[in-house]
Amino acid sequence: MAQGLNGEPNPANRAPSTSLPSTDGGSTGSLSRRQLIAQRRKSLPIADVEKRLVEEVRKHDTLIIVGETGSGKTTQIPQYLWNAEFCHDGKTIGVTQPRRVAAVTVSKRVAEECGVELGKQVGYSIRFDDMTSGLTRIKYMTDGLLLREALLDPYLSRYSVIIVDEAHERTVHTDVLLGLLKDVQKARSKSNCTADNSNIQLGNGIIFNKELGNSGGFKQQNSQKVLPLKVIIMSASLDARVFSDYFGGARAVHIQGRQFLVEILYTLHPQPDYLDSALITIFQIHLEEAPGDVLVFLTGQEEIESVERLIQERLRELPEGKRNVLTVPIFSSLPSEQQMRVFAATPPGFRKVILATNIAETSVTIPGIKYVVDPGFVKARSYDPVKGIESLIVIPTSKAQALQRSGRAGREGPGKCFRLYPESEFEKLEASTMPEIKRCNLSNVILQLKALGVDDVTGFDFIEKPPRASIVKSLEQLFLLGALTEDCKLSHPLGHQMARLPLDPIYSKALIQASQFNCLVEMLITVAMLSVESIFYAPAEKLDEARTAMKGFSSPDSDHITLINVFRAAEEFLEKRTGINKGKDEKILKKWCKENFINSRSLRHARDIHRQIKGHVGQMGLQISSCGEDMLQYRRCLAASFFLNAALRQPEGSYRALASGQVVQIHPSSILFRAKPDCIIFNELVQTNNKYIRSITRIDYLWLTELAPQYYTMEK
């Protein structure tokens, strides 16, 4: 019987590279805890099939595992494989997750189950936070991070097994990773394949470039054989066939979960107003159903806030004894302390009603939910590849999404889900959500693929192909930025440099330009700040105060310079407090942010990105110099970098975007909303109620013809 990583019968434990630290097994307290863990592990549904699962992995190079929620697949399977000696020769089992928190929490759990210190045999690696070491044999990470690793180690030679978890979510990273794994697998199963073979051309068109090398370390690279790669796709829903077909009819196994029964209720008739319908249902549950908290899925912040108000209003109409409802909103841009409110225990005698976006579908698991109210809509990103515009639209959920939502009512006991549409409508829904790769800008994906040696991107074996127009648009954009040559190859050195930076390609280009304009210091700050969610935080009730605070940072010419001012003000604030330990910095900065109406989560993120990319450009040998007070130079550099996003003022005060010819408005959040200069560059164009451009800097039209003549000579 398997015992976990510290089990005695496991011969792998005696191998020097994987020997474990002596455990704390002495005290009875920890012993009983250990026994509890073992018991809990054995009681998981998956424990009964451990041997069979290991056999399946031995027999097949690719395996699809459909594990229902609560099966324990994410924590247990890597341990089973470790015990079955899949980490021979110091190889690692990699497990990818779409989200950072999942990688961290699951690895902590597994380290505990194994009785090892986190970061030793079991660890995680996510951007800005690497808890792995040379000892690590089970490594949880984000799928995006593994894609980055592939740029440096195209064979993924340190891994014996890659497990792709939550594959049904079909994020861009998952989809690209699946294509990559398919190729790596082919390459590694060729018998004469060694880690340092150079430039092997694969079926899918990947050329493994020897120059990038592998990270083999102390072992002799010349003779190190790369063994076949085992790939395991884990999915919660029933799309096993899609994955199986994609991997040439790979074997799929199903694992029972542990989920309580959720009764699904539909309305008799279509509901003309789903918000009103949601309100009625919430009160019906409150007045007629047994105790238990309610989770309501809404499309966005505005909707959540208005429903919260309406609930409060209607509560006042109820008799005093029935007003025992506590409403709790949650959405991603809500400050984290306020997000935490959903986890607080419901006060005795109260019913908690959580109003959530789809953050509560997967990202946040809220305990105690007995009832789910699902109006059947979701706000989704969509992309028009012809115009190059992203927009957010409210659309019906998919069947899989509806299923995921209802499942949130059955985690601790039987529950009920109220779908606010008739059953006949459910049948008409799409089976699953359209994969993200079909509805986003692909410039980054394509740059990455090119860097991995995939020359024929249109021919790449995606699990589902993105629209051709979308690929063409991105190829064109990359060409205009100079990342690709005329025959669509990655350019030297620009394209390669751009691919190395973990940024939107246009930002990478701006950094490289900036080193020539002597304003890389400023541009590093700019792209870090542009890479995060909105920096300014303006609660409706303190709008005036927030505006005054923002004015303190503002530059009359530029939102970009305003962002630099905020970043520098924070730096200066911290520098003044010399001699104080670093742990306190975080807290003090948070306070400063609050006083200045700045979103501290966003600022911290920007500071992390800044540190990371500064390291990257330093390694690339770019000159990190500052333009000092000469912001004209900096604005010229912006014009040279963002020339594809230039716009001219129209007589009525709207703008015409030069590249696409579209008529757009300056977003009211911009410093330049009133000033309306003649010529500007903008950072992004988004369609909401209007076509808005955001983050804007005033430039001179002549700079465009001077600095981007290849693009602007034909313009009048």
Added chain:
DNA sequence: CTCTCTGGT
């Protein structure tokens, strides 16, 4: 005078 669902390097 608006406000944007969620993730990620």
